[in-house]
Amino acid sequence: MSGVQIPDNVAKELEILWEGFTHSKSFAFPEEVEEAQGEIFEGVVKRVSVNAYERSPEARRKCIEHYGVTCQVCGFNFEKIYGEVGKDFIHAHHLKQISEIGETYQIDPVQDLRPVCPNCHAIIHKRNPPYTIEEVKRFLEF
Secondary structure (H helix, E strand, O other), X not given: OOOOOOOHHHHHHHHHHHHHHHOOOOOOOOOOOOXXXXXXXXXXXXXXXXXXXXOOHHHHHHHHHHHOOOOOOOOOOHHHHHHHHHOOOOEEEEOOOHHHHOXXXXXXXXXXXXXXXXXXXXXXXXXXXXXXXXXXXXXXXX
């Protein structure tokens, strides 16, 4: 976030060291908060500072125009299941993370984006670096 470029091998080593330091191997969603053992609370305010990268609605539109609104991983289509309320609902997954690029760049919606459902999108980003679409498809082969 500082604009300083860290080589991949150094970044991976830092991640391993940090993981060992925190002793935390569990995955948590950004909206989850840490709780004391035995206590369960909802609605706890937690201040979070993040960089937000602007997404182009035009790029999303062109991606969907090319690929359609069916998930490229699992084949789910919201309109087929939910009817009109699900029409045109799908996430646009960036094959290369915007946070990795760290600057404004020109996007090719057909080459750089793929429509994926929210569940598959969450699985893709469950690790860093993200799983590829092909890797997540293989998870579904059972």
